Amino acid sequence: MRGRSELDRFLETDPRDVGCEEAMEFLHVYVELIADDPQAGDRYPGITAHLRACGPCSDDFEGLLAAVDSSAS
Amino acid sequence: MKAADSAMGGAIEILNPTLDPVSAEWLNSLGGTEAERKAAQIKLHGLLLRIARGEVSRRSGHLRIAGPELDDLAHQAAADAMVAITAKLGQFRGESRFTTWAYKFVMFEVSTKIGRHVWRNPNQSMDAEDWDRLPDRFGFEPAEESEWRDLVAGLHRAVDEVLTERQRRIFVAIVLNGVPLDALVAELGSNRNAIYKSMFDARRKLRAALVTNGYLETDTSRGS
Numbered sequence: 554m555r556g557r558s559e560l561d562r563f564l565e566t567d568p569r570d571v572g573c574e575e576a577m578e579f580l581h582v583y584v585e586l587i588a589d590d591p592q593a594g595d596r597y598p599g600i601t602a603h604l605r606a607c608g609p610c611s612d613d614f615e616g617l618l619a620a621v622d623s624s625a626s
Numbered sequence: 627m628k629a630a631d632s633a634m635g636g637a638i639e640i641l642n643p644t645l646d647p648v649s650a651e652w653l654n655s656l657g658g659t660e661a662e663r664k665a666a667q668i669k670l671h672g673l674l675l676r677i678a679r680g681e682v683s684r685r686s687g688h689l690r691i692a693g694p695e696l697d698d699l700a701h702q703a704a705a706d707a708m709v710a711i712t713a714k715l716g717q718f719r720g721e722s723r724f725t726t727w728a729y730k731f732v733m734f735e736v737s738t739k740i741g742r743h744v745w746r747n748p749n750q751s752m753d754a755e756d757w758d759r760l761p762d763r764f765g766f767e768p769a770e771e772s773e774w775r776d777l778v779a780g781l782h783r784a785v786d787e788v789l790t791e792r793q794r795r796i797f798v799a800i801v802l803n804g805v806p807l808d809a810l811v812a813e814l815g816s817n818r819n820a821i822y823k824s825m826f827d828a829r830r831k832l833r834a835a836l837v838t839n840g841y842l843e844t845d846t847s848r849g850s
Binding site for chain 2: 555570
């Protein structure tokens with residue numbers, strides 16, 4: 554049943570999740586690491602876990618990554 | 627080497643604390659003579675506006691804003707990012723390129739302004755409580771109602787019994803009413819981190835309650 558697994562995923566929390574404040578504090582550093590190596594997120598599980606769970610911070614991450622990419626091209 | 631320790635997320639290692647030449651030039655000119663500073667501010671504002679326009683355009687698919695209003699939002703975001711960058715210039719530690727650090731403030735301002743726009747022009751009530759919406763939020767199929775009815779009722783009970791009043795309000799706004807988190811920030815006069823933390827704790831408590839009451843089979847969450 555799709556709804557059950559969706560609800561389960563939504564309710565699941567990751568204690569490594571650093572929260573918005575810390576993730577955003579280091580967002581510029583994290584973005585440059587990911588821009589250089591897309592697998593770099595594995596080394597920073599706290600921020601990666603947060604971006605996976607927080608839509609607004611994930612939006613900021615995607616936007617900053619796009620900005621960095623557009624500036625590099 | 628400088629490392630910023632993260633309580634739960636490991637460390638971000640700053641491998642090259644030396645400013646790259648372009649970032650150093652930005653800092654020098656923004657802290658230079660009045661003429662140098664003004665020229666640098668004009669140049670930086672141009673970059674911020676380009677990034678803000680790109681970002682509002684990237685997000686516009688989810689918004690009911692278009693045309694001049696969207697461009698006005700980009701202008702406001704770029705201007706306010708410029709103010710924030712100028713005020714926080716001394717906090718730039720060279721952990722990234724200067725422009726990446728600066729563009730981060732554009733993202734924050736775009737998010738804040740979109741959140742406020744949604745708050746001022748809501749297409750949903752923040753506080754209405756219609757539990758009939760919940761099945762659709764999670765993709766429960768009407769044809770399978772006999773299989774999920776008890777689970778949804780159990781979730782409703784858990785929301786009533788285990789959440790604080792504030793957690794309940796935030797859960798209802800975000801989950802039942804689909805209010806964007808940044809719009810709720812504007813509504814409650816709070817900040818993103820505080821709202822997210824309340825929702826994080828609510829999710830953990832609700833899942834534990836559903837496991838305890840047998841609605842979810844095992845507790846696979848990493849939380850305690």
